[in-house]
Amino acid sequence: MKTSKLGLDFEKVDAARAAASEIAASVMDFAAKRTTTSVERATLRMMGVEGADAEGVHWVNRVVDSPTGRDLLAHGLSVPFADAVARTGMDASETARAVAAGSVEMAMPSGEALEHAVAAAEDLAADSFRRIRTQRSRRQESLAELGEGERPLLYVIVATGNIFEDVDQARVAAKAGAQVIAVIRSTAQSLLDYIPEGPTTEGFGGTFATQANFRIMRDALDEVSREEGRYIRLCNYASGLCMPEMSCLGAMERLDVMLNDALYGILFRNINMQRTLTDQRFARLAAAAGGFIINTGEDNYLTTADAAKSEHTVLASDLINEQIALRCGLQPEQLGLGHAMQMNPWSEDMFLKEVAMAQLVREVFPGCPIKYMPPTKYMTGNIFRGHVQDALFNMAAVMTDQGIHLLGMMTEAMHTPHIHDRYLALESGAMIRQAARHLGDEIEFKEGGIVRGYAAEVLENTCALLEQIRREGLFDAISRGVFADVRRHMDSGRGLDGVALRADDYRNPVESMLSLMAGVKGE
Amino acid sequence: MKTSKLGLDFEKVDAARAAASEIAASVMDFAAKRTTTSVERATLRMMGVEGADAEGVHWVNRVVDSPTGRDLLAHGLSVPFADAVARTGMDASETARAVAAGSVEMAMPSGEALEHAVAAAEDLAADSFRRIRTQRSRRQESLAELGEGERPLLYVIVATGNIFEDVDQARVAAKAGAQVIAVIRSTAQSLLDYIPEGPTTEGFGGTFATQANFRIMRDALDEVSREEGRYIRLCNYASGLCMPEMSCLGAMERLDVMLNDALYGILFRNINMQRTLTDQRFARLAAAAGGFIINTGEDNYLTTADAAKSEHTVLASDLINEQIALRCGLQPEQLGLGHAMQMNPWSEDMFLKEVAMAQLVREVFPGCPIKYMPPTKYMTGNIFRGHVQDALFNMAAVMTDQGIHLLGMMTEAMHTPHIHDRYLALESGAMIRQAARHLGDEIEFKEGGIVRGYAAEVLENTCALLEQIRREGLFDAISRGVFADVRRHMDSGRGLDGVALRADDYRNPVESMLSLMAGVKGE
Amino acid sequence: MNMESTKNAVFPKGVDPTRIKPYGDTMNDGQVQLSFSLPVPMGPEAREAARRIAGRMGLKEPSIYHETDLGHGFSYFIVYGKCTHTIDFSAIVVPKIDMEVMGFHEIEHFMEKHFDRRIRVVGACTGSDAHTVGIDAIMDMKGYNGEYGLERYPTFETINMGSQVSNETLLARIVEFKADAVLVSQVVTQKDVHLSNLAELVDMVEAQGVRQDLLMICGGPRISHEVALELGFDAGFGPGTKPNHVAGYIAQELVRRRRS
Amino acid sequence: MNMESTKNAVFPKGVDPTRIKPYGDTMNDGQVQLSFSLPVPMGPEAREAARRIAGRMGLKEPSIYHETDLGHGFSYFIVYGKCTHTIDFSAIVVPKIDMEVMGFHEIEHFMEKHFDRRIRVVGACTGSDAHTVGIDAIMDMKGYNGEYGLERYPTFETINMGSQVSNETLLARIVEFKADAVLVSQVVTQKDVHLSNLAELVDMVEAQGVRQDLLMICGGPRISHEVALELGFDAGFGPGTKPNHVAGYIAQELVRRRRS
Numbered sequence A, B: 001m002k003t004s005k006l007g008l009d010f011e012k013v014d015a016a017r018a019a020a021s022e023i024a025a026s027v028m029d030f031a032a033k034r035t036t037t038s039v040e041r042a043t044l045r046m047m048g049v050e051g052a053d054a055e056g057v058h059w060v061n062r063v064v065d066s067p068t069g070r071d072l073l074a075h076g077l078s079v080p081f082a083d084a085v086a087r088t089g090m091d092a093s094e095t096a097r098a099v100a101a102g103s104v105e106m107a108m109p110s111g112e113a114l115e116h117a118v119a120a121a122e123d124l125a126a127d128s129f130r131r132i133r134t135q136r137s138r139r140q141e142s143l144a145e146l147g148e149g150e151r152p153l154l155y156v157i158v159a160t161g162n163i164f165e166d167v168d169q170a171r172v173a174a175k176a177g178a179q180v181i182a183v184i185r186s187t188a189q190s191l192l193d194y195i196p197e198g199p200t201t202e203g204f205g206g207t208f209a210t211q212a213n214f215r216i217m218r219d220a221l222d223e224v225s226r227e228e229g230r231y232i233r234l235c236n237y238a239s240g241l242c243m244p245e246m247s248c249l250g251a252m253e254r255l256d257v258m259l260n261d262a263l264y265g266i267l268f269r270n271i272n273m274q275r276t277l278t279d280q281r282f283a284r285l286a287a288a289a290g291g292f293i294i295n296t297g298e299d300n301y302l303t304t305a306d307a308a309k310s311e312h313t314v315l316a317s318d319l320i321n322e323q324i325a326l327r328c329g330l331q332p333e334q335l336g337l338g339h340a341m342q343m344n345p346w347s348e349d350m351f352l353k354e355v356a357m358a359q360l361v362r363e364v365f366p367g368c369p370i371k372y373m374p375p376t377k378y379m380t381g382n383i384f385r386g387h388v389q390d391a392l393f394n395m396a397a398v399m400t401d402q403g404i405h406l407l408g409m410m411t412e413a414m415h416t417p418h419i420h421d422r423y424l425a426l427e428s429g430a431m432i433r434q435a436a437r438h439l440g441d442e443i444e445f446k447e448g449g450i451v452r453g454y455a456a457e458v459l460e461n462t463c464a465l466l467e468q469i470r471r472e473g474l475f476d477a478i479s480r481g482v483f484a485d486v487r488r489h490m491d492s493g494r495g496l497d498g499v500a501l502r503a504d505d506y507r508n509p510v511e512s513m514l515s516l517m518a519g520v521k522g523e
Numbered sequence C, D: 001m002n003m004e005s006t007k008n009a010v011f012p013k014g015v016d017p018t019r020i021k022p023y024g025d026t027m028n029d030g031q032v033q034l035s036f037s038l039p040v041p042m043g044p045e046a047r048e049a050a051r052r053i054a055g056r057m058g059l060k061e062p063s064i065y066h067e068t069d070l071g072h073g074f075s076y077f078i079v080y081g082k083c084t085h086t087i088d089f090s091a092i093v094v095p096k097i098d099m100e101v102m103g104f105h106e107i108e109h110f111m112e113k114h115f116d117r118r119i120r121v122v123g124a125c126t127g128s129d130a131h132t133v134g135i136d137a138i139m140d141m142k143g144y145n146g147e148y149g150l151e152r153y154p155t156f157e158t159i160n161m162g163s164q165v166s167n168e169t170l171l172a173r174i175v176e177f178k179a180d181a182v183l184v185s186q187v188v189t190q191k192d193v194h195l196s197n198l199a200e201l202v203d204m205v206e207a208q209g210v211r212q213d214l215l216m217i218c219g220g221p222r223i224s225h226e227v228a229l230e231l232g233f234d235a236g237f238g239p240g241t242k243p244n245h246v247a248g249y250i251a252q253e254l255v256r257r258r259r260s
Ligand code: B12
Pocket: A184, A185, A186, A187, A188, A204, A205, A206, A268, A300, A303, A304, A376, A377, A378, A379, A380, A411, A412, A413, A414, A415, A416, A417, C128, C129, C130, C131, C132, C133, C134, C135, C137, C138, C144, C182, C183, C184, C185, C186, C187, C188, C189, C190, C217, C218, C219, C220, C221, C222, C236, C237, C238, C239, C240, C241, C242, C246
């Protein structure tokens, strides 16, 4: 029998998970019937289409947005494109350029040509898959060789807007003990329906996520990993309108962690839910293949919803996200589920409640490295107070044995971190991790006490909520504003025009290869 | 049966206390056989001698240091002085001046004159005793009327060197939530064999303790107490070569807390042990009469001794101090025993050990308001890190249900607090007290764990040490450098020349009155 | 919202209002704490450079409390020093929003007295800014910090367009709705993107010829009334704003404008 | 003890050593954090005063991150701004203790080679300063931070007079003991009492006519080599000093003096 420091009723947990599983099944079912412009672009990238036009628009966008691209969307572009490559004898990128220029036409082959084209598509994607496999094993080797230090892994962000500046900041952070470096993306990159190309130096509140930037940072961190004798993980975003492509790039460029959550896009970026849930399915297959950790976005919910009333929505969403992810072939150890409670640090017994929630999420997901976060909403310009608030959460993280701890920054309310803000946050995180090393092992929570009571109540509410969502479906729940107090509707939001129901003859060999690699039964 | 969160063996506690009691008995015995210049000065102050000469030397010093004063020391000055007052018909201060000028001679009366003089001495002291009684009941009334807020009481220091500036700082501190204001004394006032007179504005690292300064601050805090609707306690020092006088002034001027510990003077100020232990007996009788809390100095020990090896010396000294204090008529609720562990905040499981020690001292002294303190030695100029270190101790204080918490200041390593340093410390203290309000009730420490094991080990060592001190005596223990890693000897150190064995005809009616008021059998 | 002037307030003892200095623990000691990193490797010269920076800032006896080698050519310093500059406090004049703070009922009463129609307010968080919490705090039914939002006031008619609204879309809505007031929220301020967003809206409103019929109000954590005025807005509200402040201001300002 | 010069070190990209500025997240952004209290009551004018103080310090775009009404006429501010001053790093010359850091055995070896008698060192914490931990760290058997104290060196003969030693008493002991070096610790620095204490000792030693035979060394948390030189000492040691630094310096300096 499982033991619980909270005296949890694991039958309730099982019931909640069963409901979440049904919800996930129906979402996945929905997604598997559709494709999107971004899914197809990701597919083409996997097949080796590289580079951008003079305006910086990537050739995969040009292909997909070409008139035939649009026409063929519902059928899948990989096979017609592979067919065009085979026909022209050019390589993938050249073919893409030709398609974009209108000098080559794509069409869905049939009969024997179809089977040839499928094989050609698989051939074209072979390099990318090799690359992904190499990156996976490199990660494994580095981790085996260097290790990655104590847990919770200390996770910090860099967000200068300039990838070269980010590199400097990341190196300094690594030296100060950072174990995960997240490069924050330029504001609203979620809304861009293309991925910029090349190294970039001008972002707002973050640095554009581009393949070149991924690579620059990965190289730098590999160097620093050797210097520090510790493998340092790199994090970025597979989120927004380019979610599938980002996820593929992440797998190819050896990102170790990626923020990846359709619900975030729906709720906070007003991306259409059909679009992004469909994208998410493909993105998570790529994540499973790439072997990186995904971070889900539940930590954002209570910035808009009331923390005192909606903790259970975070846990419910975590369960749904878990079930969706498992169905995409992700392993539990790849699920960095989002957790941030946003409780007012001045409220009575807040710390007890925080610990209760942090322990609850650990016990409900014993195999997953929760992305544990302090509240950001209660940070103010009072950096000294903020530093202490964050310290409380450093303590809670150690007490509840978290796997990944996104460190708060004392200047959080005001600016993205200066070089020393991060240093000081890491210092506090490392000190408390050391000073309270075995505190979690040491203490027990009294029966009938506040901590156990609070956890039980939230679990109870989670069960009820999931049961309701199971009945009404996730889409309706979102329309009712269940999560984050935000209402979104089936047919509103950005990106809907990029969604198509898969035609009967839809084919996507790359997706099949991903599914295979992810250990998921392909279509 | 007592319950313990640490699974303490209370028989060990009883054994340790029994040894401490024997040690205390022999120290008290030693002290009761002696008097000092400062005891006699205190006596004269109680009898109404006020004011200082042109050089600022108080008349009590002039009287005691006059040739006859010195001659009569062993016999006690109060009776000859009262006799002189009666003879001359002047008031006490005028008589003191005359004695100092040599125009009036003191002599020990005998026979009927002696009994008259004793009665006269009692009469002269009556005003001071009335004043002390009034101050006690005022404190009681204010506490009953206003309360003093939540526990642990937040204790902060002011130390500008200028009493008027101190007042400003104290007001701001009170508004920010301070419940105890300690006015830190100018460096090395311990070594002054007189108390300066009047309001002072020029101190080093603190403000001179003078009667006028006591009064100015008490008045200001009374005003602030009304504004804040909370009785705010005032703390100062009854320590050093003027310990008995300071204690009397404290009782008269309604100080609520006074640092009072012979061992501090011996170890850190190299004051002769015979002198200061004798002084301490009188000072604690006055403290008992005045009804204020004393703070002992064990929190200083580990600044010089190794924290990892000497925690038990702190507890042992606390027990001795307790037993000495009880013999002087102090009540357990007046014993603010010193506690600061000075553990390196970067050492593994430091926080667990700190909590173990804090809980231990609470359980060994359930009736006493421990003066709980964070380590000061590990503070550095890194104010951000220091602020977090202090926050850890704010947490430990709440977890172990402390009564008084001397808040650390982030600038501790560098300067006495600026006005906002204190504000920020109070903010952190109050926030954590609120956020972790019932954490102490909530958690249990695992059997066989680090916390319980550490506490048991320290208790064990304390027993052994006290047993040894019981055999060798406190004086020898001090010569061996048992406390604070500092060795001091019976006949070295300052102030020895102010000690006299009481002659057979020694009389001190004021001491008898104090003993009576303190509920201690007089001599 | 600390809108009352404190210019005639009582000062601590020893203060000369024409020569104000920072204060640590002795009047006019000038004590200031500062911290910064330098892009030079840690060492005696870096330390001296830090001291000189503080000196150039006008700090006497700059004292390095702490130094850290951040590595990779960077160093970090915590410095204290005594500021030699003084400020003439008595000469400071700060533009303030000219209004009296009223409560929900008071405002409703005032509105009913002065207007015979509902006042139309449109709000949005513009550009790529997705931070809705601030504008919602002002507009939402449920309100903020114990005060109802504008939607709850029967005398206001409101549209909250949410976040990521382009200035074009917002302007179109202002015109279509015949808004009396527009509320713009800007939270992301990196590279001063909020300033250009706000200034652009003013230009567009003016170009459209509706500026004089529109009360333009902005807000956000880094917005002050002064900044708002500089940008061509009528008022700006910063951190801690409550809905009734905004409602009250709109009410009073519209009445004032009608009169003049 | 960071005694090596870093003047020829490698700088981060984009750094011009002749124009060094504080750094936050973009090279030459000048980002500086500061905090201070003002003896004026909180309000819009106080806020503006805080901003102006920062402006006078040469900070561009000073931004009030936080303000607190401390009450009783005081206000507290946390401010960020962009420092406009630059420092010519390449022009900085810092006087450094001229020595090589050696370990216990190396020093003993060096001493045995150069001296045929034990070197006499007397140490004290002077004035009313009672902080012995620093001087003990340098002198005590048990040492500090893994390094033995001077008492442990067979080639040194030491007296540690402890704390609260008057300059008179110390001087008498120096003369009587024929000390080769004196070690003075000063921890309490309020009202610069350490400076006057130390300067007085130098005067007294000179008046006594023994200055040239005596290596005068001081130390403490607020002591630097530069300060020591200014006060007329031969060397000064600050926070983080280890016993071997001091022993090594004495050994090397005495040999150097004998040569010259
Ligand atoms: C919650 C939050 C989010 C949520 C937003 C959810 C939502 N729907 O609003 C999520 C998680 C989605 C988010 C995302 C991002 N965020 Co954000 N976020 C915050 C956070 C934690 C709290 C903001 C908040 O809700 N405050 C509470 C409200 C009530 O306060 P307020 O906005 O100041 O509003 C008050 C007043 O200013 C005023 N007011 C505000 N608007 C208006 C308008 C009018 C007309 C009036 C009269 C008054 C008024 O009244 C309000 C009530 O008093 C802050 C950090 C912090 N602690 O402040 C960062 C912060 C604002 N975010 C930041 C950033 C950079 C981002 C991202 C861009 C990061 C990235 N690159 O991915 C993303 C993308 C979002 C985007 N492009 O806008 C930065 C901004 C830095 C800067 N100064 O430019 C901050 C400061 C964090 C940081 N240090 O990096 N964020």
